[in-house]
Amino acid sequence: MSIFEEVKSAVDMRSAAEHLGLTVRNGMCSCPLHTDRTPSMKIYDDHFHCFSCGEHGDVIDLAQIIYGTSAYEAAKSLASDFGIAVNNSRPILKRRTQPKITAEDEKTAYRLIDSYVHLLERHLQEYAPRSPDDYVSILFVQALHEIELFRYYRSLFYEQEYSERIAFITEHGGMLARIERALNRTMAA
Numbered sequence: 001m002s003i004f005e006e007v008k009s010a011v012d013m014r015s016a017a018e019h020l021g022l023t024v025r026n027g028m029c030s031c032p033l034h035t036d037r038t039p040s041m042k043i044y045d046d047h048f049h050c051f052s053c054g055e056h057g058d059v060i061d062l063a064q065i066i067y068g069t070s071a072y073e074a075a076k077s078l079a080s081d082f083g084i085a086v087n088n089s090r091p092i093l094k095r096r097t098q099p100k101i102t103a104e105d106e107k108t109a110y111r112l113i114d115s116y117v118h119l120l121e122r123h124l125q126e127y128a129p130r131s132p133d134d135y136v137s138i139l140f141v142q143a144l145h146e147i148e149l150f151r152y153y154r155s156l157f158y159e160q161e162y163s164e165r166i167a168f169i170t171e172h173g174g175m176l177a178r179i180e181r182a183l184n185r186t187m188a189a
């Protein structure tokens with residue numbers, strides 16, 4: 001077994017979350033990736049999922065997020081903290097094979113981000129308060145927060161090399177799924 005498999009089979013998700021400093025109540029905790037006053041991260045037996053930002057993963061992913069290290073370093077820390085004997089001394093360069101991203105996936109990712117930028121631009125227009133006493137729509141506030149970030153994401157598709165674009169799509173699967181849901185909701189409305 002690799003160090004990743006050893007750690008995953010020995011450490012359950014809840015113990016890992018608590019060990020990493022998260023407070024788990026009724027199977028939920030606050031997501032460490034953003035302000036999360038009402039806990040949106042669900043702790044399952046073998047993985048976690050944040051219903052707010054879409055992030056998900058296993059014990060090693062969570063340790064990686066909290067420690068800000070590589071997957072290998074995160075696995076080593078968990079192994080030593082939980083007293084897991086890791087007899088595997090060969091260095092592991094790659095944790096798992098990256099999912100294959102096709103040219104079609106790249107087009108889809110670009111189309112999602114571009115549509116989302118348009119949606120935010122529309123929200124900035126349509127939901128802008130007309131006077132200082134006006135009710136401020138959450139959609140307006142969210143658009144204000146997100147527009148620059150998503151314009152930046154969109155620009156990456158023009159400025160980056162192919163390998164970097166693929167890495168971006170691989171790393172931001174959760175974000176892409178979230179904006180896809182947001183776009184589907186608007187279309188359904």
Ligand SMILES: [Zn+2]
Nearest residue numbers: 031050052053
């Ligand atoms: Zn989250």
